[in-house]
Amino acid sequence: MDYLNYxxxxxxxxxxxxxxxxxxxxxxxxxVVDQLGWEKNNIAxxxxxxxxxxxxxxxxxxTLHTTHGRAISFATGLKLANPKLHVIxxxxxxxATAIGGNHFIHxxxxxLDINLIVFNNNIYGxxxxxxxxxxxxxxxxxxxxxxxxxxxFDISKLAEAAGASYVARSTTYHVAxxxxxxxxxxxxxxFSVVEAYSSCxxxxxxxxxxxxxxxxxxxxxxxxxxxxxxxxxxxTQAQLEGKFITGVFVEKDKPDYxxxxxxxIQTAKQQ
Amino acid sequence: MIIPNKNxxxxxxxxxxxxxxxxxxxxxxxxxxxxxxxxxxxxxxKKLPIIGGNFIQMEDEIAAMGAVIGASLGGAKSLxxxxxxxxxxxxxxxxxxxxxxxxxxxxxxxxxGPSTGLPTLSAQADVMQSRWGTHGDHxxxxxxxxxxxxxxxxxxxxxxxxxxxxxxxxxxxDEIIGxxxxxxxxxxxxxLEIINRIKPDMNQKEYLPYKITDSLVPxxxxxxxxxxxxxxxxxxxxxxxxxxxxxxxxxMLMRLYNKIEKHRDDIVEVEEYNTDDxxxxxxxxxxxxxxxxRAIVNATKEGYKVGLLSLKTIWPFAEKEIENMxxxxxxxIVPEMNLGQIxxxxxWATRRAKPIIKINHINGxxxxxxxxxxxxxxxx
Numbered sequence: 001m002d003y004l005n006y007x008x009x010x011x012x013x014x015x016x017x018x019x020x021x022x023x024x025x026x027x028x029x030x031x032v033v034d035q036l037g038w039e040k041n042n043i044a045x046x047x048x049x050x051x052x053x054x055x056x057x058x059x060x061x062x063t064l065h066t067t068h069g070r071a072i073s074f075a076t077g078l079k080l081a082n083p084k085l086h087v088i089x090x091x092x093x094x095x096a097t098a099i100g101g102n103h104f105i106h107x108x109x110x111x112l113d114i115n116l117i118v119f120n121n122n123i124y125g126x127x128x129x130x131x132x133x134x135x136x137x138x139x140x141x142x143x144x145x146x147x148x149x150x151x152x153f154d155i156s157k158l159a160e161a162a163g164a165s166y167v168a169r170s171t172t173y174h175v176a177x178x179x180x181x182x183x184x185x186x187x188x189x190x191f192s193v194v195e196a197y198s199s200c201x202x203x204x205x206x207x208x209x210x211x212x213x214x215x216x217x218x219x220x221x222x223x224x225x226x227x228x229x230x231x232x233x234x235x236t237q238a239q240l241e242g243k244f245i246t247g248v249f250v251e252k253d254k255p256d257y258x259x260x261x262x263x264x265i266q267t268a269k270q271q
Numbered sequence: 272m273i274i275p276n277k278n279x280x281x282x283x284x285x286x287x288x289x290x291x292x293x294x295x296x297x298x299x300x301x302x303x304x305x306x307x308x309x310x311x312x313x314x315x316x317k318k319l320p321i322i323g324g325n326f327i328q329m330e331d332e333i334a335a336m337g338a339v340i341g342a343s344l345g346g347a348k349s350l351x352x353x354x355x356x357x358x359x360x361x362x363x364x365x366x367x368x369x370x371x372x373x374x375x376x377x378x379x380x381x382x383x384g385p386s387t388g389l390p391t392l393s394a395q396a397d398v399m400q401s402r403w404g405t406h407g408d409h410x411x412x413x414x415x416x417x418x419x420x421x422x423x424x425x426x427x428x429x430x431x432x433x434x435x436x437x438x439x440x441x442x443x444x445d446e447i448i449g450x451x452x453x454x455x456x457x458x459x460x461x462x463l464e465i466i467n468r469i470k471p472d473m474n475q476k477e478y479l480p481y482k483i484t485d486s487l488v489p490x491x492x493x494x495x496x497x498x499x500x501x502x503x504x505x506x507x508x509x510x511x512x513x514x515x516x517x518x519x520x521x522x523m524l525m526r527l528y529n530k531i532e533k534h535r536d537d538i539v540e541v542e543e544y545n546t547d548d549x550x551x552x553x554x555x556x557x558x559x560x561x562x563x564x565r566a567i568v569n570a571t572k573e574g575y576k577v578g579l580l581s582l583k584t585i586w587p588f589a590e591k592e593i594e595n596m597x598x599x600x601x602x603x604i605v606p607e608m609n610l611g612q613i614x615x616x617x618x619w620a621t622r623r624a625k626p627i628i629k630i631n632h633i634n635g636x637x638x639x640x641x642x643x644x645x646x647x648x649x650x651x
Contacts, residue, residue: 073337081345268320
């Protein structure tokens with residue numbers, strides 16, 4: 001495939017730092033779009049604020065860069081107004097689960113056919129490396145210089161508990177799986193979440209040495225610390241400490257919001 | 272024999288707003304429950320599905336504002352309704368709608384504040400929030416009905432102005448008007464003027480979503496119509512992509528400002544009552560202008576010469592109309608259910624050329640005709 005067919009080449013170079021994982025996720029999304037043969041005119045890519053938020057600017061779709069944390073709410077209106085659009089939301093860990101946490105869980109509950117891809121790099125990159133809801137306890141950020149006293153969210157578990165139709169997690173090292181999960185999520189009816197572990201060498205890597213400082217080192221850290229779900233189920237909590245558990249957490253065929261609302265329309269018209 | 276006119280009804284202000292939205296072509300509502308605006312959502316939850324439109328109750332006020340903007344980009348005519356606390360929450364995304372030039376209508380049925388304030392009682396204290404609630408410099412259209420029938424016509428006007436100028440429009444009503452039930456004649460839908468956004472007619476490569484045109488309002492393509500463009504809340508150039516260029520930023524922000532300010536004669540609406548022979552002018556809006564009118568009727572019977580300038584458009588401000596009218600009188604009375612938010616604007620518009628008497632309530636109690644009458648009588 002020709003990636004350039006999907007990119008706004010005049011908007012290059014992009015703003016992502018050397019070694020950032022976000023470009024890997026974007027390529028994965030574009031490969032899936034190409035495989036599915038979706039028309040560019042029928043795709044809307046919606047984002048919030050942050051490094052992930054800049055993704056729509058680079059792709060030749062209908063693109064919408066909204067306010068911080070609110071991308072899913074804009075996407076909800078857009079999808080309902082034009083159900084023919086494939087609506088993809090890209091969001092960061094802070095965007096999706098801190099400021100946008102309420103929209104995230106309610107979108108999962110509502111189960112409207114929107115595909116969310118969370119670029120999880122455990123930090124606020126755009127603003128210079130502050131602690132996020134997925135920065136683990138004791139880890140360092142510019143706002144946790146003595147180590148993070150907070151606990152981290154497990155984004156996939158959050159999506160599962162809130163009712164999403166499809167939930168999976170991969171990393172920017174495990175790209176084949178990332179492609180598969182994104183593809184399956186796009187083909188699932190209802191709200192889907194793919195959590196893509198990304199890496200931020202500029203901020204997270206610099207402050208938390210164990211992951212390595214360069215993009216390559218951080219990728220190798222993902223490789224060495226990933227545990228597939230099936231294997232993880234046989235391991236103890238202590239053994240799983242600091243590991244990335246990847247795999248498909250939810251894959252359900254259940255009525256989505258549009259289907260339920262069609263029934264509302266039917267009932268209303270009969271009365 | 273009297274033939275009953277089926278178009279004449281007794282109707283509540285909030286219900287008239289919902290009915291008018293449908294008449295204006297609204298096919299999308301997103302909201303969050305809040306007193307005293309909830310009837311608007313309730314009526315539309317019943318009626319929108321019948322026409323195949325979308326009603327959605329969102330998880331919060333912020334999401335409701337996001338959803339109406341998203342729906343507008345998808346081609347819908349969208350509406351949300353709220354009151355003070357919810358209006359505060361919507362402000363960030365109202366700024367986005369201004370910046371991204373997405374038409375939508377926001378109804379604020381005002382109640383007492385600050386904070387939770389007086390949820391079931393009326394106020395007019397969001398005049399400045401409606402002007403400056405979102406951050407950054409901008410212009411905005413805010414219109415304000417003073418009856419149930421006006422609520423109907425002004426809801427349609429709000430949709431028309433939002434489509435015409437590609438901008439969010441705020442319908443600033445209040446608890447008294449929202450919950451008032453009175454006579455209304457519903458117009459024949461064929462007699463209503465309905466304005467829809469101008470669509471691009473060029474090919475995709477030539478389309479500039481934020482082009483500086485003579486009208487200052489560039490055509491708007493809906494997502495999915497083949498014009499793949501970029502929408503952002505960042506400062507952007509004609510293409511819609513972000514820019515930090517000082518010249519382009521100024522050009523864009525001034526166009527957003529001027530597309531409203533330079534068309535103020537098309538937007539600003541005031542109503543005069545009894546202004547031919549007067550020495551006292553009352554400037555009022557919303558429910559308070561009803562009390563003012565009654566006070567004037569009573570005062571006229573007693574020989575006082577009082578006129579009314581009722582503001583139908585709050586922003587842009589009717590400074591020209593007020594300045595002209597002020598020349599004809601020797602004092603101005605401004606009754607309002609706040610501590611003088613419009614009175615200060617009147618002082619500025621008239622350069623304090625005439626004494627301005629303020630009548631202010633902030634306790635949820637309406638300003639009565641007798642109260643205004645007492646002020647008319649003072650010093651005369």
